[in-house]
Amino acid sequence: MAAPRESVGRTIPLARPDIGERELELVTQVLRSDVLAMGSFTERFEAGIAELAGRREGVACSSGTAGLHLGVRALGIVEGDEVLTTPFSFVASANCLLYERAVPRFVDIEEDSLGMDPDLLAAATGARTRAVLPVHVFGRPCKIEAINSFARQRGWSVIEDACEGLGSSVHGRPLGSFGDVAVFAFYPNKQITTGEGGMVVTDDPGLADTMRSLRNQGRDTDGTWLRHVRLGYNYRLDEMSAALGVAQVERLEELRRGRTRVAAAYEQALGGRNWLGLPRAGAGEDVDWFVYVVRLHPQIDRDTLVVRLAALGVPSRPYFAPIHLQPFYRSMFGFKPGDFPVTERVAASTLALPFSSRLSDDDVGHVAEVLIDAIDRPGRLGG
């Protein structure tokens, strides 16, 4: 007798880090070494990420959010400066501007890449625009080349939020290689993880020095311990996290192959349905997916679907909730529904499915079956 689906008893996580023997080996090496902070693993990790992004300098820090804040500060963005950015992102990409009392000027996105629409930059430009902060969403490149050249022509800085973009490239150029600074993040759901952690990369040694000082309590780069030359923070990354990062960088290709396999299995199981849009790379792009986010037909009630899938043991999640509609952005800036229509339409239709390098083909098949069953029948959620 077939067991009812609820009792199958599998727990499929929405995301899952991929930690192997090499990670255990290197982290253990740190723990046995007595050097738990500011040691050689941090330097190795910085060099590894800088190389992946094709940059000269890497500055490891305690989170992607800390990295964005370091970039904003090092570039001299101050109170009242305006920065063009996207409302379809994780809240940190706009919060890093608020930390400095700069003003985010949101620019709506294009449906294809889900990044800022370069054609809308001119209309959003004001007398105090100083920089642009584009975000690569879900691992897919935004229109970074067009955004970059628009900003360069005006002498603006570019802060590239590549927190979801490690390992992806456009026209052969890695994400993270475009901005004056670019930021990666290593929370456990990202392409590689350090637990908590982030990295700013740049080609400018002066900016890198400033960010190293800022992350280390404003100490001078000569390292004099109790001399502080600027207001700084404790945004350092510890050595256990850095060792985890070094091992994950070594295994990046392997992890990526796993994600590519899972994305292909979803494509196979879910392709060709008119109520479902699957994530695709654009022309000239090579994408290492961070999450697997599908787009539902507008007539499907997404939030009901999330509850129904959860009851059947399949976690899923809307991705993202627009930043401008977050309660404190609404009260700070007076944003309201309708302000950024493409962002809002996309946000209402997205569904992140379970995704990680270690998800089995069998689990992908199960997720697909449950999803199809919940929607694709007369009288169900679909039309």
Ligand SMILES: *Cc1c(COP(=O)(O)O)cnc(C)c1O
């Ligand atoms: C994950 C993420 C961040 C911040 O990362 P944390 O390490 O969690 O601080 C910033 N921007 C985007 C787009 C992200 O996905």
